[in-house]
Amino acid sequence: FYYSRYDEPKAGLKLTGLNEFQKLYFHRLGTPQGEDTLVYERKDHKDWGFSGHVTEDGRYLLIFVNKGTDPKNAVFYKDLQEPDAKVIELLPEFDADYGYVANDGPVFFFTTDLKAPRGKVVSIDLRKSERDQWQTVIPEAAEPLKSVSLVNERFLCSYLKDARTSVKVYDHQGAAPAKFREELQLPGIGTAGGFSGERKDKETFFMFTSYTVPGSVFRVDLDSLKTDLFREPKVDFEPGDYETKQVFFQSKDGTRVPMFITHRRGLKLDGSNPTVLYGYGGFNISLTPAFSASNLAWLERGGIYAVPNLRGGGEYGIEWHQGGIKARKQNVFDDFIAAAEYLIKEGYTKPARLGISGGSNGGLLVGACMTQRPDLFGAALPAVGVLDMLRFHKFTIGWAWTSDYGSSDLAEEFSTLYAYSPLHRLREGTRYPATMITTGDHDDRVVPAHSFKFAARLQ
Known part of the structure; x- marks a missing residue:
């Protein structure tokens, strides 16, 4: 199999040394890692990362090239049937x-958002790969396209419709446009993932989950497109005792933002309910409904669990993501604050009973909002947060996040970062909400110094 790695950090720099110059290797099972073959590296691009994938027919090695966390990528390939084949860009x-x-020999099918911000499927023939030769196989839809698989000669396309999964099935017709067949019937409103398999398979499987439905596996008959339950976990609770609503609220600039709210049925909207507001809002990541046993314990005790789909995420395609990055990052915090104000206005809770939670980029979200609106929350839980926005890029893999955040090394981006950096927003004499900061003492991704400095300053 193929895998990518960085060189081992120098002594004493495991938690601080920059991760650069990633390499792609081949490992043969049963042999020592020291005998692995270096397949590809680029000494001229320290910020390039690689992932290798072999096509189902075993003919080609695809090398996906990324620059940090920027969703834009490059694709190279190598013909594995040619002993001395070069990597082709x-x-x-x-x-x-x-x-x-998938691919039909030299004809490849790719998802892309090129000139299609919500995504489409194109075919590219390696023998004539010029862009004017590409064919659109599945056109852009009203909803963002999140994944596609080709099983039993049918494209299974997963879309997000207001942060909920919908799956459309198309008949494969070679490089020509695929023929829409029907929308797959899912068990309910929630998140579905999987739908993988080989081209010849007559069935596929997917997992379905929601805030009140534990992850269950379903089988799809790819001839009839009928689904049936294959496996489900045993959880000692009654789903019917709880409900999830999807509401929409207006952010500071008038943008319409969705939010899922889950609680026991019969909840009284008297402003007294303990509420956890959880968010992320970054890196094109979508927050979709998912079951959690720990959240269930909170719901059983009368709590409310609310999740807004903030800008910076991928719930509505490229524009939604770009609406919450770099100079527009404040939109993410405004969305989260507006979600809190909605919960209070509608009688779900009040500031003293409202806690906010998030991890990593979500920890930044919590830190920014608790420093901008300390009056709005009763508790804050920033977990492994990116809290020093002026120095995050100087440690381990932090440089890779500049595609979303920008960099304090650039004068035009410094002021934006400084304006919301949680560490630098803390002010003497301000009454902040009760705060519990958590981190990993060996976290080599978001180094613990972020949390240590924030805690020290907050105290």
Whole structure:
């Protein structure tokens, strides 16, 4: 199998040394790692990261190239049937997101958001790969396209419709446009994932979950497209005792933002309910309904669990993501604050009973909001948060996040970062909400110094 790695850090720099110059290796099972073959590296690009994927027919090695966390990527390939084949740069421009679906020999099918911000499927023939030769196989839809698989000669396309999964099925017709067949019937409103398999398979499987439904596995008959329950976990609770609502509220600039609210049925909207507001809002990541045993314990004790789909995420495509990055990052915090104000206005809770929670980029979200609006929350739980926005890029993999955050090394971005950096927003004499900061003492991703400095300053 193929895998990517960085060189081991120098002594004493495991938690601080920069992760640069990633390499792609091949490992043969049963042999020592020291004998692994270096397949690809780029000494001229310290910020390039690689992932290798072999096509189902075993003919080609695809090398996906990323620059940090920017969703735009490049795609190279190597013909594995040619002993001395060179790596060919098929899509080298880093101008869009490209994802491999399948191939018919030299004809490849990719998902892409090139000139299609919500995504589409195109075919590219390696023998004539010029862009004017590409064919659109599945056009852009009203909802963002999140994944595609080709099983039993049918494209299974997963979309997000207001942060909920919908799956459309298309008949594969070679490089020509696929023919829409029908929308797959899912068990309910929630998140579905999976739908993988080989081209010849007559069935596929997916997992379905929601805030009140534990993850269950379903089987799909790919001839009839009928689904049936295959496996479900045993959890000692009654789903019917709880409900999830999806509401929409207006952010500071008038943007319409969705939010899921889950609680016991019969909840009284008297402003007294303990509430956890959880968020992320970054890196094109979508927050979709998912079951959690720890959240269930909170719900059983009368708590409310609310999750807004903030800008910076991927719930509505490229525009939604770009609406919450760099100079527009404040939109994410405004969305979260507006979600809190909605919960209070509608009688779900009050500031003293409202806690906010998030991890990593979500920890930044919590830190920014508790320093901008300390009056709005009764408790704050920033977990492994990115809290020093002026120095985050100087440690381990932090440089990779500049595609979302920007960099304090650039004068035009320094002022934006400084304006909301949680560490630098703390002010003497301000009454902040009760705060519990958590981190990992060996976290080599978001180094614990962020949390240590924030805690020291907050005290």
